[in-house]
Amino acid sequence: MDITRLVSTHRKLLLGGFLILILIFLATFPLYAKAYDVRVLTFILIYVVLAAGWAMFSGTTGYMSLAPAAFFGLGIYAMAILQHNLPFPLIIAIGGALSFAFAVLVGLVTLRLKGMYFAIFTFGLVVFMTEIVQYMETRLTGKHGQSIIPIDIETLFYIMVGVAVATVLVTYLIRRSRWGLAMLGIGGNEEAAEHMGVNTTRVKVFTFAVSSAFMGAAGVVAAPVLIYVNSNIAFSLYYSFLPIFMAILGGMGTAYGPVIGAVILGYLDTTLRSQLFNYFYLGFGTIMVLIIVFLPSGITGLVPLVQERIAKLTAKSRKGGQGQQHANT
Amino acid sequence: MRILEGRGVTKYFEGLRAVFDVDFHVDQGEIMGLIGPNGAGKTTLFNLVSGALPLSSGEIRFKGQKISGLRPHQICRMGISRTFQETKVFGNMPVFQNVLVGAFFGSPSGISGPDATREATQALEFVGLAAMGATPINDLTLVNQKRVEVARALATRPEMLLLDELMAGLTPTEVGEAMELVTRMREKGITILMVEHVMRAIMGISERVMVLHHGEKIADGTCNEISCDKRVIDVYLGEETHAGS
Numbered sequence: 001m002d003i004t005r006l007v008s009t010h011r012k013l014l015l016g017g018f019l020i021l022i023l024i025f026l027a028t029f030p031l032y033a034k035a036y037d038v039r040v041l042t043f044i045l046i047y048v049v050l051a052a053g054w055a056m057f058s059g060t061t062g063y064m065s066l067a068p069a070a071f072f073g074l075g076i077y078a079m080a081i082l083q084h085n086l087p088f089p090l091i092i093a094i095g096g097a098l099s100f101a102f103a104v105l106v107g108l109v110t111l112r113l114k115g116m117y118f119a120i121f122t123f124g125l126v127v128f129m130t131e132i133v134q135y136m137e138t139r140l141t142g143k144h145g146q147s148i149i150p151i152d153i154e155t156l157f158y159i160m161v162g163v164a165v166a167t168v169l170v171t172y173l174i175r176r177s178r179w180g181l182a183m184l185g186i187g188g189n190e191e192a193a194e195h196m197g198v199n200t201t202r203v204k205v206f207t208f209a210v211s212s213a214f215m216g217a218a219g220v221v222a223a224p225v226l227i228y229v230n231s232n233i234a235f236s237l238y239y240s241f242l243p244i245f246m247a248i249l250g251g252m253g254t255a256y257g258p259v260i261g262a263v264i265l266g267y268l269d270t271t272l273r274s275q276l277f278n279y280f281y282l283g284f285g286t287i288m289v290l291i292i293v294f295l296p297s298g299i300t301g302l303v304p305l306v307q308e309r310i311a312k313l314t315a316k317s318r319k320g321g322q323g324q325q326h327a328n329t
Numbered sequence: 330m331r332i333l334e335g336r337g338v339t340k341y342f343e344g345l346r347a348v349f350d351v352d353f354h355v356d357q358g359e360i361m362g363l364i365g366p367n368g369a370g371k372t373t374l375f376n377l378v379s380g381a382l383p384l385s386s387g388e389i390r391f392k393g394q395k396i397s398g399l400r401p402h403q404i405c406r407m408g409i410s411r412t413f414q415e416t417k418v419f420g421n422m423p424v425f426q427n428v429l430v431g432a433f434f435g436s437p438s439g440i441s442g443p444d445a446t447r448e449a450t451q452a453l454e455f456v457g458l459a460a461m462g463a464t465p466i467n468d469l470t471l472v473n474q475k476r477v478e479v480a481r482a483l484a485t486r487p488e489m490l491l492l493d494e495l496m497a498g499l500t501p502t503e504v505g506e507a508m509e510l511v512t513r514m515r516e517k518g519i520t521i522l523m524v525e526h527v528m529r530a531i532m533g534i535s536e537r538v539m540v541l542h543h544g545e546k547i548a549d550g551t552c553n554e555i556s557c558d559k560r561v562i563d564v565y566l567g568e569e570t571h572a573g574s
Contacts, residue, residue, distance in 0.1 A: 178433045178442075185430045188419025195379060197405040197434035197485055 026161050030154045038153050042225055044266035045160040049167045049218040050243035051250070051258040056171045057211040058244075059252035060180065061204060062187040063111070066240045067122035070129045071099040071212040073235035075219020077133060080146040080229055088151065092159070092220045099216025100209045107205035126235055134231040145230030148223045160221050167214040172255040174207070183207060242269065245284075249291055251298025260299055332357040332489055332520050333378070333409075337387035340373055340544075347373040349544045350387070355489070360511065360521045362531040362552075365541035366565055371524045372414055374541065375491050378522075379411045380404040391489070406437045410487035412478040414494045414524070418466045425462035428452050428480045435485020452480040456510060472503055479510065483519075490514065492523040496530050508534050528566070532556065540565060 030038050050068050058065045075095035082091045110121045138144055174180045182203045185193035194200045223229060242265065243258075250261025265284075273280045295301055333355040340348040348370040355361045363371050376382040378389055380401040389397040396404050410431070419427050432445040432452070440448070453459050456476040461469065466477060475495055482490055496507050508530050515521055525531045531538060532552045539549040540561050548558045555561055 178445075181426065181430055181433060184421055184426070185419050188421045189417045191381065191401075192413070192417040192419065192481075193430065193434075194401045195381070195405055195411060196431045196481060197402045197436070198430065199400075199402050 023165075030157055035153055038157050039225065040267070040270045042153065042157045042160050043270045044263055045157075045164045046218050046222050046225075047243060047246060047262040047266035047269070048164045048259050049160075049214050050239060051246035051262040052164075052167045052171050052255070053211040053214040053218075054243045055247040055252050055258040056167075056174065056214075057183075057207045059247060059258070060175075060183040060187050061207065063204065063208075064115075064119040065122045065208070066119055066237075066244075067106070067125050067212070068215050068243050069126045069235050069237055069239040070122070071103060071215040072219040072222070072239045073126075073129055073133070073231070074099050074102060075216035075221075076223045076226070076229050076234040077219075077231075078216070079220045079223035080148060080234075083149055083223075092163075092217050095220035096213040096217035099219075100213040103209040103212035104205055107208040108201075111201065111204045111208065123237075123240075126237055126240055130231045130235040133235065137231065145228060145233075147228045148226065150227060151224040153225070156221055156225055160218070163214065163217050163221060167218075168255060168259055170210065170214070174210075175255050179203065179207075245288055247298075249288070249298055251300035253297055254300050257298055257300035264299075330357045331355070333389070333391055333522070335378075335387065335389045338374070338377060338384060338389060339386045340370075340377055340382060341385045346544050348377065348541075351541070351544075351546045353539055353546060353549065355520060355522050356537075357520055358515070358518065359537060360515050360523065360535045362535035362538040363522060363524045363541065364526070364528075364531060364538060364565065368543075369541040370544040371541055372493060373544075375411065375493055375522075375524060378404075379409060379491060402434070405435055405485055405487075408437075408486075408488035409491065410435065410482035410485045410489075411491035412475065412482055412493055412495060414497070416471065416474045416478055418474050418477060418481075420467050422466060423462065424458065424464050424466050424469065424477055425449060425453065427466055427477055428484045431481040431484035435487070448486070449480075449484050452484040453477075455483060455513070456480045472499060476510075479514075483514070487519060489520040489522065492521060492525075494524055494526065496525055496527045499527075504530055 029041060033041075050072060054065065054068050057063065075098075078095040078098055079091055082094065086094070106122075106125065110118060113121055134144065137146075174183070182193065182198045182200075185196070185198055186200055186203060190200055219234070226233065243262070246261035246265045247258040248261070249265060250259065251257035268280070268284075291298065331354045333353075335351060335353045338348060338351045338353070339346075351370075351374065363374065365371055373382065377384055377397070380396070380399055380403070384397045387397070388395055391404070391407060391409060394407070396407065396409075399407075419430065422430075428449040429445060432448040433440060450459070450462075453462060456479050458473060458476055458480065461473070466474065469477065479492070479495070492511065495511070496504050499507060504527055511521060511523065511530075512534055523531075523535070535552065537550060538552055538555045540547050540555060540558075542560075542564045547564065548555055548561050550558075556566060
């Protein structure tokens with residue numbers, strides 16, 4: 001029996017089984033893992049949300065947003081301010097809603113900017129948020145930074161699993177829908193999309209807001225993991241750039257590409273960065289350059305290439321086998 | 330019946346008079362040609378009709394309703410679709426998905442998935458590219474990309490179609506095929522306004538022709554009237570064409 005044929009005919013079943021295995025792994029992980037490892041995986045999941053959320057908007061429409069840190073930080077500060085007054089799940093919802101509303105506002109003003117100008121604006125937005133939050137914080141509370149009441153890491157882990165699964169699921173559903181087709185159209189040629197009846201402003205602003213809502217919710221959950229936050233930590237541009245690198249590394253052609261990138265880079269970031277600080281960035285930079293030059297469609301871009309290679313090989317071996325039969329008869 | 334009507338249509342680009350005080354109309358079911366030298370304002374007029382550019386003054390009406398001031402997607406949903414002089418296809422999608430965008434978003438009311446697929450399939454068949462649905466659009470020749478643009482516009486189920494230099498750069502055989510395609514679209518009941526430099530095509534299939542020069546309308550009438558008009562010969566056609574016709 002041909003293995004490649006088996007894989008191609010039962011593709012959906014295999015994929016479903018694989019997803020269930022991942023979910024079982026995530027659900028049981030805190031039962032046998034050390035608290036430190038649960039913390040590492042929680043952080044990886046935060047990156048999954050940021051990378052998948054970023055790709056949801058920028059990967060399809062081609063609008064390069066450097067704003068993830070602004071919405072992530074907004075979520076962190078929502079938690080910092082509201083932690084004593086409201087229950088945790090409600091703050092997560094508020095963090096998401098706040099980011100959504102803020103993104104609608106930002107989107108309506110800036111999404112008419114094209115290309116580099118949009119990227120620069122969103123970059124500026126993060127810097128602006130850092131400064132304004134720091135200013136307001138020192139004015140109102142007289143100190144810089146807030147400590148967050150710790151919540152046990154298992155609870156945070158499970159909530160983060162929920163947020164991450166929701167983000168990836170929504171990304172997947174959007175990609176399959178006509179809304180996703182409209183986004184691709186905007187990425188392909190915005191003027192043509194608008195002329196073919198796509199309300200480009202609405203599609204862009206709404207998608208930008210949805211992706212930001214997930215980032216905001218992730219920020220709320222991330223706050224207790226960080227324990228202490230100030231505006232420089234919460235609105236660190238690192239949270240803008242790293243998810244982009246993750247999405248590029250994994251590949252933006254599919255919904256799962258950014259997830260793969262986030263898992264790989266997220267793992268390296270949380271484990272190696274603290275130990276091999278300088279070497280980490282050196283290796284990281286080199287790998288990024290190589291990926292962009294040689295594999296612009298990312299790791300998932302390899303899948304069709306490998307499939308093609310396998311198909312060619314099997315076709316060749318089958319031909320060879322037939323030739324032998326002929327020789328025997 | 331007048332399906333499209335413009336009154337005093339004017340467009341300035343920072344002091345440059347691109348289109349000035351143009352009155353025009355297109356009758357339902359006809360093929361109308363729009364000709365003129367390079368820079369005469371033909372594409373600008375198209376962009377004003379399709380909503381890509383706002384008017385400086387004047388107004389444009391479609392089936393009696395004012396459309397100047399609306400956004401392109403709204404105008405598209407009212408029933409005016411277009412192609413572009415420099416092809417604007419969705420380079421990140423296969424041929425079929427390009428057409429599917431038009432099918433999904435071009436109609437005024439919502440359309441179901443299967444209906445949109447059917448609409449897109451029919452449009453691709455109509456332009457003779459049914460077999461190429463899965464091909465990446467950038468692998469197509471320019472001629473075929475232009476056909477995909479026509480199919481994409483058709484998939485929005487337009488009542489009126491603006492064709493911007495559909496035949497530029499085509500071989501004589503391809504021009505013949507394109508003329509046949511335009512005629513078939515008219516037979517479907519679609520009104521057509523086309524910018525074209527290929528005189529054989531314009532004179533061959535359009536009922537009426539409008540001539541722009543330096544942004545102003547200098548003539549409008551049947552092909553015969555136009556090809557004998559002194560001003561049109563001077564600025565655009567030249568003596569030989571006149572002698573030949």
